[in-house]
Amino acid sequence: MRFKTKTSTSNATEHCEQPLSSEKKANLPKHVAIIMDGNGRWAQSRGMPRIEGHRRGAKSVRKTVELAASLGLEQLTLYCLSSENWKRPAAELSFLMYLLEKYLIEERKEIMRQKLQFSVIGRSDDLPKNILKEIDTTIKLTAGHTGMRLCLALNYGARGEIIDAVKIIAKQVQRGELDPEQIDEDVLSSHLYTAGMPDPDLLIRTSGEMRISNFLLWQISYSELWVTDKHWPEFEKEDFEAALQSYSTRNRRFGGLSST
Ligand code: IPE
Numbered sequence: 001m002r003f004k005t006k007t008s009t010s011n012a013t014e015h016c017e018q019p020l021s022s023e024k025k026a027n028l029p030k031h032v033a034i035i036m037d038g039n040g041r042w043a044q045s046r047g048m049p050r051i052e053g054h055r056r057g058a059k060s061v062r063k064t065v066e067l068a069a070s071l072g073l074e075q076l077t078l079y080c081l082s083s084e085n086w087k088r089p090a091a092e093l094s095f096l097m098y099l100l101e102k103y104l105i106e107e108r109k110e111i112m113r114q115k116l117q118f119s120v121i122g123r124s125d126d127l128p129k130n131i132l133k134e135i136d137t138t139i140k141l142t143a144g145h146t147g148m149r150l151c152l153a154l155n156y157g158a159r160g161e162i163i164d165a166v167k168i169i170a171k172q173v174q175r176g177e178l179d180p181e182q183i184d185e186d187v188l189s190s191h192l193y194t195a196g197m198p199d200p201d202l203l204i205r206t207s208g209e210m211r212i213s214n215f216l217l218w219q220i221s222y223s224e225l226w227v228t229d230k231h232w233p234e235f236e237k238e239d240f241e242a243a244l245q246s247y248s249t250r251n252r253r254f255g256g257l258s259s260t
């Protein structure tokens, strides 16, 4: 399967020679979320330290972002660090922070060139100050952009997100600003970190685990799932296309009946 890129300036264009038919374009997901798993296993299976897997994983991020934007996706959400990942050894966490800061600084030029709208979800206030500074800079610089939304999940946990939303809603009720009877799905959604974002249409997980690992539990209620055994550092354009191809054949019923 081949998709045509949206702009001819993208480096990804060379990989996407064939035009994207309007039928296939209609079947593209608007929002793709990815659980980028398997960096450590990728490295260890090659006799390398786990951090080398993270380094290579950052390269996959770069390629995937560019491909997603060139295909015309509206949003790409990447699970970079979960709230549970703080259980890892200090040395690995410190390398992840180093890589994150490096990514934010080095990719800013590309993010600007591709006119991406940058955002983060998660308890980002608990991240190191130097990282917060880089995040804020990129958010401000890209605020007026109209290209793909690139959202990084950093120190993200879906249960924590729901608790944070419930606390805000409970305080509104306590102050008499909200009648508990008014609480519906829209009210809850509008207090999640993802307020204003569409739910993911497609959730991809690399490295074969058949689990969600506390990612976007509310938002993926009706997302299509696609899992590959490949580790994140070896996730290629062909794998992304295979996921999109699979998505294009899914019959999304949302609890109703098939339209065909
Ligand atoms: C995903 O790869 C990256 C992060 C969670 C930060 P892992 O580090 O989980 O790699 P594996 O799953 O242990 O191989």
Ligand code: IPE
Pocket: 035, 036, 037, 038, 079, 080, 081, 082, 085, 209, 211, 213
């Ligand atoms: C999920 O991967 C988190 C990220 C990819 C950032 P984990 O490696 O943390 O998930 P588990 O521990 O295998 O469920």
Ligand code: MG
Pocket: 037, 038, 039
């Ligand atoms: Mg993992």
